[in-house]
Amino acid sequence: MKTQTAQQTSGNSLTGKKVVILGGSAGIGLATAQAAAAAGAQLVIVSRSIDKVNSALKSLPATATGLTADLSDEEQIKALFAKIGGFDHLVYTAGENLKLSNVADTNMDNARRFFYTRYWGAFTAVKHAAS
Template identity: 50%
Template structure:
């Protein structure tokens, strides 16, 4: 076994028998992470606002997974959710609707508030109510995006949310220590997220990939591996891991 294979095996072994809660775990990166965690021997709880998607994802994951409906815009529901879950080991927050990509002049205050409600305040409240239930050696892993450091025209709200998540993570890593808190910063990843964000997802992904150093966009499975690393490595905290095919360099 090579050194890299040994390291991967060690990380997988470190989540075996652990209980991992993935908010947003019914599709895209969240579901890919749930599948990898189950394969590594973890017990997984996935949560999403759509009960049908929760049921379908849970069935695909098998007996090591539970599913719960959760509206991350409802603080009381988040508190009740973690009280019901009880003690667990790792929280991953990947929840979020389609990206808001439009000029500020065309963005209503309510649209902006809705994005913050789910992507930022949902993450904040999840960390707040999860922290008392996390076991020793536990972690919280948030999701941001490369717009946090390389925004483009029409991305002001999304850039603000992702930047806020990264600052929140660093502050919580200090405040909640020795509980670990990290962020994964994906670039363009081929998931269902783009279906409601751009007019022609396939064309957008092809064009985006051709401009990257890797000459292609990433997969949900590749991004999920970064989350698995962050939650399973006991020496990683207060960090933001970028997985973007070199996108911030070009």
């Protein structure tokens, strides 16, 4: 008798689905990519660093694709989605490590830069992915 996994019986399979993971080369993004691959997804991972992309692709199926883009740059994001084309799911985990300091000592330009990728990058990605 053949048994089914919980994934097969719950209808949550990603088989045949194209999943784009921005920030997919390390940490939570890479773990998400690995889980999506195990669920049958066709993957596109994106990072700013080609070295990180190449390293991450070693732990993913040969069908996974890796691309680079600076997610704080709207033109690069727009070009990225033009290249990717249609997809089924978008995951955004990209962001720089937050360097905490005393609020009184915080350089506001540095604090704003943190949001370029974490907030505005995500906002811009959705803006260009929606089309």
